[in-house]
Amino acid sequence: MAKVLVVTSGKGGVGKTTSTAALGAALAHTGQRVVVVDFDVGLRNLDLVMGAERRVVFDLINVVTGVAKLPQALIRDKRLETLWLLPASQTRDKDALTEEGVGEVISALREQFDWVICDSPAGIERGAILAMRYADAAVIVTNPEVSSVRDSDRIIGMLDSRTLKAEKGEHIDKHLLITRYNAARAARGEMLSVDDVLEILSTPLLGIIPESQEVLRASNVGTPVTLSSADSPPARAYIEAAQRLRGETVAMTVPRDKKGLLDRIFGRRAA
């Protein structure tokens, strides 16, 4: 049965789009049929991160308003046969997205795919609510930093009240994905630790993505990091997170501090 997943955060710039692309590619790599849907109307970027920016013809709004049929707007990934993209519109007309229209598109996508992954815009406005509206599960992307954690808490509250599932009294699965984690800084007590974030947000952990150059490199070339450098630490963390999304039990890899001995002795004590 198809699963609709929203990748959300409240705060911008924490890695929603990167995570959507990486998780989508990791799931598609295992043969699952995956579509990633960009809900960031006016500021679309998923096409760029996926390397499909030059192949966008129609978009989500075109489909919702009936200008294009769904198959016309879907873009197949050049690397993975089972990975597809439904881009957002670059026009500023956000009101063209109606709840009913989005609902119809999501229903149609459910028929064709195993995973429908909705990349939410930042904020808590209409676009973010529409992105989460029909979700069965949510990935909350959080940086170990106060403003991101606060906004995640807000979004968790909205997932529990504004989604269709929540309104029907059903449970929406929530998974916390900690991104840009710097083990050395956490060990030195300069950055919130994984335990801190988990304790504050009390949401099950999906994965910890270490801060890494590979993530930037991947977006530079328009390839999800799970495909561009599958053996790198962030890619491995995303691949394991995708396995957990499929219900597999995978031991959690907590990024380790790889600093020198002095740092280890004195840094850990301070933490």
Next chain:
Amino acid sequence: MNLLKFFRKDTTAPAARERLQILLAHERNMRDQPDLLGVLREEILAVIGKHVKLDPDKVKITMDRGSTVSTLEVDIEVPNRFEKLAVGAA
């Protein structure tokens, strides 16, 4: 010089954790509720504004939202000739 102190970095993560815990405890309580402090502030100013012409520069409002108790301080400078203004407005 204390050698330990020299090597120990100032750790700020505990402060981050503590501030978040207090703030979120408050925000979770307030969720789906009108912002009482905000409503009080507006209504108090409206009532006073009926009688006195309020100079925005002479109104000081401070709010402190705590985990269990919040405070609202409204400090309004009322000119002594306010009665004239009130009569004139009536």
